[in-house]
Amino acid sequence: MNAPSSLRPGSMRIALLSLLGIVVLGGLAAWWLHTHERVERRIQMPRTGEARRNPLYALQLALQKDGVAVKSRRRLQLLPGAGKEEASVPLAARDTVVIYNDPRTLTAPEAAGLLHWVDAGGHLIVRTPPLGLLATNTPVPLFADLQLMPMGRDNSECAEMKGNRGPTTDEAADEAATVQTDAAAERAEGLLFCGARRFTLAGANPVHSWGDLKAGYVFARIQRGNGSVDVLADLDFLDSDELEDPASFLLARQLLQPNHRAGTVHLVYAAQMPSLWVTIIRHSWMAWGPLLLALMLWLWRRMQRFGPGLPAPSTERRSLLEHIVASGELEYRYGYAHLLYDAARNAFLARLRRRDPQAAALQGEPQLMLLAERFQDVPPGEIRDALLPPFAHDHTAFRTRIATLIRLRNRL
Structure with missing residues (x-):
């Protein structure tokens, strides 16, 4: 019988190459694990559905998880409308209404109806009219009834806001003290209303306020009957992007405190639609700017000279x-x-x-x-x-x- 033959040279070569490949892959894996660290990264995804059209959607979800009845809609709808979507929405005595956008769209009957509802125990939250290209000095019936007057833009340093915060409730003061060292509290005191349009008191006597008569107020709570009206220089901190900030969340909780869980919170997030001309001027300048420049260049080429027009030259007679x-x-x-x-x-x-x-x-x-x-x-x-x-x-x-x-x- 023949003796068992040794391994073939080709098999030995394949085994060595496989072993070498395993060693190289193991070394690469060890280097990768030693030099790289697994971290979590949050990516802001584009909003869809109601979250895209409703800037107060995050506040709505937070209130729902807190067990508060909340309704969101684009218009106030105090008065009955013609269609089903425009039907009036009744307000209970202990409800809260947040008007997110410009209060100049409120008519005199709507303002009177809101204040009558506030006297019965409602809680109204509004902002000052924003400064814009058009209708800056448009009268605000609601502010006239509240004896408030909007001021110009805040051009002071944001740091001047520190220390000007007026008296608040004991619960709000304790909550503010617990986060006094947090950076969010610093932003709330110094930067939250930076550049907002303040207002002054034209006869009103607020229960709580933030600001002074010289620099203007950014917050005032006015007691009316059994209810109250909160007027702020800006409500952008209620936006879904800003509400993640602890300072914005804390201020939002303080604003909703009077009727918290006592009634329904009505979030009116589209009380005003910008006019077509304002939208074109602000957001479409990349289209009309080059067109205007091209029109001016065309007029320059067509224009022969400056000065009075010369008489037309006599034409050749061909009778x-x-x-x-x-x-x-x-x-x-x-x-x-x-x-x-x-x-x-x-x-x-x-x-x-x-x-x-x-x-x-x-x-x-x-x-x-x-x-x-x-x-x-x-x-x-x-x-x-x-x-x-x-x-x-x-x-x-x-x-x-x-x-x-x-x-x-x-x-x-």
């Missing part, structure tokens, strides 16, 4: 009658008057043959007698002279004979 007169004068000047006479006499005889063939066929006195009978108002002597060629250089006879032939031809 056919003027050419004929000039040709006749040239021929007459160079001794070709007989050609002009022959042309006038031939034109008269040609029309005579068409109108009176009998007279055209005759010659001499018989023809003259027929023509004298036909043209009784023309003396026979003029007719006889017109049919005879004039003498050379007799200008008077030439003009008379030509005029007579033209007159006789036109009367045929």
Whole structure:
């Protein structure tokens, strides 16, 4: 029997290469695990559905998880409308209404209805009208009833807001003290209302306020009957992006404290739609800007010069009658008057043959007698002279004979 054969060289090579590959892969895995660390990263995904059109969607979800009844809608809808979507929404005595956008869209009857509801125990939260390109000084019926007056834009340093916070409830003060060292509290005191449109008191006596008469107020809570009205310089901290900030969340909780869990919170997030012209000016300048520049360049190219307009240059005269007169004068000047006479006499005889063939066929006195009978108002002597060629250089006879032939031809 034969002895068992050793491993083949090809098998040995494959085994060594496989072992080497395992070692290399193991080294790469060890290097990767040693130099890299697994971390979590949050990516803001595009909003869809209601979260895209409702800036108060995060506040709505937070209130729902807290066990608070909440409703969101685009319009206030205090008054009954024509369609199903515009039906009026009744407000209970202990409800809370947050008007997120410009309060200038509230009409006088709506403002009166809101204040009547506040007197019965409701809680209203509004902001000052934002400064814009248009309708800056539009009156606000709600602010007039509350005896408040909006001011201009806040141009002071944001740090000046620190220490100006007015008195708050004991619970809110304790909560603020627990986060006093947090960066969110610093932003709440110094930067939360930076650049917002403040307001001043025109007779109102707020229960709680933030600010002073000199620099203006950014927050005021006005007691009316059994309810209250909160007026703020801005409500952007209630936006879904800003509500993640602890300072914004804390302030939102303080605002909703009066009727917390006592009634329904109504979030009105689209009380105003910007006008078409404001939208075009603010957000479509990349389209109308180049078009306006192109129009100005086109007008510059079409404009020849500055100054008063010059009279139009005289155009070249191309009248056919003027050419004929000039040709006749040239021929007459160079001794070709007989050609002009022959042309006038031939034109008269040609029309005579068409109108009176009998007279055209005759010659001499018989023809003259027929023509004298036909043209009784023309003396026979003029007719006889017109049919005879004039003498050379007799200008008077030439003009008379030509005029007579033209007159006789036109009367045929």
